[in-house]
Amino acid sequence: MTTEVLKVTRSGDEGVLPATNTRVLVTEFEYSRPASVEEACSELAEHGDDARLIAGGTDLIVQMKMERLSPARLISLASVSELRGITADDGLTIGATTSVRSVARSAPVLERYTALAEACESFSTVPVMVMATIGGNIRNASPASDSAPALLAFDAVVDLVSKSGERAVALSDLFTGPGKSVIRADELVRSVRLPRCGAETGSAFVKVARVMADISKVAAAVRVVRDGDRITEARIALGSVAPTPLLAMEAAGSLRDKQVDAALLDEAGRIAASESAPITDVRSTDEYRRRIVATIVRDALESAWLRAGGKEIS
Amino acid sequence: MNKHLIKFVLNGEPREILVEPNELLMNVVRERESLTGTKYGCGIGECGACAVHVDGQPLLSCIVLAADVDGREVVTVEGIGSYGQLDPVQEAFLDEGGVQCGYCTPGMVVMSRALLNENPNPTELEVRHYMRGSLCRCTGYSGIVRAVLSAAEKESSGKAVPVAS
Structure with missing residues (x-):
C-alpha cells in the first residue's frame, strides 16, 4: 500500500472505536475470486482455517479494519452467480449471496413470508442492505441478527456444501454461540430453504432499536397457522436476548389448539420473556429486554394472527 | 500480496x-x-x-x-451531472439549501440519485427511510429532504431530466 497509515488510539476507546485509521485496510492478505461453487469449495478445502469467504463484506471488512480479524486469504464470492437469486417452488430457496434488500423486495417473500420481508426491510441502511447477503448473515451467527429470528420462525434449513459433500442443517441446530455455528471452515453456505407457507399462515417481525439503522435491542419473529378461531401451529423466535437467536418453544406450545384471545397472547408473551436470557450491554439492560420481549411477542402474534385471516382480538 | x-x-x-x-x-x-x-x-x-x-x-x-x-x-x-450541467438533484440541493458544510453532500447526492432512479415519486417518509444511512452532522436534513422531493417533482413533471454519466 502506498497510503501512509496513521495509528490513532485514545484511551477508553478500546473496543468501541477502531484503533486504526479506517481510511485504509492495513491487514495484508491474498485474494481470489472463484467462478463457481465447486472452485470455491476447492479453495476452502485447501486454505480452510486461514481463509474467509467474502460476500457483502459489511461485517468482515469492518472487523478487519478494526484489526479484530486478520485472515491470510479472502475468497470472494462476487463472481459465483449461481449463489444469487430466489426460487419460489412449493417453498422458497434463497441463494446465499442474495442481498438482504433483494429478499426484502422479493414478491414471494412479501406475499407469503411477511416476517422475513419485515426483518430484511428493518435492516440497518439501504447501502448495507444492498451489500449484505442472507448467507453472510447466517454464517456471521450474530445473536443480534435480524434475519435469523425470521428464518427460524419459518423452520429454515441451511444447505451447506464442501469438497467432501453436502449436508442440510436445520437453522435451529446451526448456531452454537455468539459468532459461532456448526458450519465447518471448509464449508460454504449454498442456500437457505423455507418450507411451504399457505394462506392460513400469518407472520410478523418486530424489532426495538434506538433508531432504525441500529442493531436491535430486542427482536421477535412469529408465525402462526390458523384453523378457524384457533392456532394449530406457532413459532416464536427471538433475537438479541440470548447467546444465539432463540426459539421460544414453550411460549409457542402454549398457543397450540387454543381459542385465540388477548389473554392467550399476553400469556405467550410472558412465557417467551421467561425463556429469554438477555444480558446488559451497551444497547440495553437485561431487565428492559425481558420486559420488551413480552410486549413485542404479544404484538407480533396479534399481527400474525390477523394476517392469517383471524378475527380482531378484543 | x-x-x-x-x-x-x-x-x-x-x-x-x-x-x-x-x-x-x-x-x-x-x-x-x-x-x-x-x-x-x-x-x-x-x-x-x-x-x-x-x-x-x-x-x-x-x-x-x-x-x-x-x-x-x-x-x-x-x-452525476458535470460542471455547467448539473443533475436535477444537484440543482435542487443548491435551490433548497440542502448543503451546509458540504461534507456529506456527495454521498447524499449519490443516494438521492439512486432513490429517484428506482422510485421517481417518493413520499417524504420514503425519502427519509431511503436516506437514513447518510448522516449530516450539520443536521441539515430538512433542506436535504426538500431538495430530493423538489428534484423528484421537477423530473416527474418533465421540467428537468437526469444527467446520465
Whole structure:
C-alpha cells in the first residue's frame, strides 16, 4: 500500500472505536475470486482455517479494519452467480449471496413470508442492505441478527456444501454461540430453504432499536397457522436476548389448539420473556429486554394472527 | 500480496488497473483516480459519505474491496451531472439549501440519485427511510429532504431530466 497509515488510539476507546485509521485496510492478505461453487469449495478445502469467504463484506471488512480479524486469504464470492437469486417452488430457496434488500423486495417473500420481508426491510441502511447477503448473515451467527429470528420462525434449513459433500442443517441446530455455528471452515453456505407457507399462515417481525439503522435491542419473529378461531401451529423466535437467536418453544406450545384471545397472547408473551436470557450491554439492560420481549411477542402474534385471516382480538 | 488486474467502468470510462487485495474502492477512486468527491467519513460503513453506484446500486466504497468491482460499472458523484450541467438533484440541493458544510453532500447526492432512479415519486417518509444511512452532522436534513422531493417533482413533471454519466 502506498497510503501512509496513521495509528490513532485514545484511551477508553478500546473496543468501541477502531484503533486504526479506517481510511485504509492495513491487514495484508491474498485474494481470489472463484467462478463457481465447486472452485470455491476447492479453495476452502485447501486454505480452510486461514481463509474467509467474502460476500457483502459489511461485517468482515469492518472487523478487519478494526484489526479484530486478520485472515491470510479472502475468497470472494462476487463472481459465483449461481449463489444469487430466489426460487419460489412449493417453498422458497434463497441463494446465499442474495442481498438482504433483494429478499426484502422479493414478491414471494412479501406475499407469503411477511416476517422475513419485515426483518430484511428493518435492516440497518439501504447501502448495507444492498451489500449484505442472507448467507453472510447466517454464517456471521450474530445473536443480534435480524434475519435469523425470521428464518427460524419459518423452520429454515441451511444447505451447506464442501469438497467432501453436502449436508442440510436445520437453522435451529446451526448456531452454537455468539459468532459461532456448526458450519465447518471448509464449508460454504449454498442456500437457505423455507418450507411451504399457505394462506392460513400469518407472520410478523418486530424489532426495538434506538433508531432504525441500529442493531436491535430486542427482536421477535412469529408465525402462526390458523384453523378457524384457533392456532394449530406457532413459532416464536427471538433475537438479541440470548447467546444465539432463540426459539421460544414453550411460549409457542402454549398457543397450540387454543381459542385465540388477548389473554392467550399476553400469556405467550410472558412465557417467551421467561425463556429469554438477555444480558446488559451497551444497547440495553437485561431487565428492559425481558420486559420488551413480552410486549413485542404479544404484538407480533396479534399481527400474525390477523394476517392469517383471524378475527380482531378484543 | 499478489496484485490483481481489474477492468471496470468508472463514470462511463473503461479502466484497467492493478490493485492490491487490501485496496478499497474508496482508495482507488480518491487516491488513484483523484476523484475526491467521494468522501471518507467513518470508514466502517456507518455514515454514507463514501456512497457510490456500482451497477446502479448504492454501495459504501469504504468497505468494498477494489478487486471485487472487476467487470462492474462504478459511478461516483463526479459522474452525476458535470460542471455547467448539473443533475436535477444537484440543482435542487443548491435551490433548497440542502448543503451546509458540504461534507456529506456527495454521498447524499449519490443516494438521492439512486432513490429517484428506482422510485421517481417518493413520499417524504420514503425519502427519509431511503436516506437514513447518510448522516449530516450539520443536521441539515430538512433542506436535504426538500431538495430530493423538489428534484423528484421537477423530473416527474418533465421540467428537468437526469444527467446520465
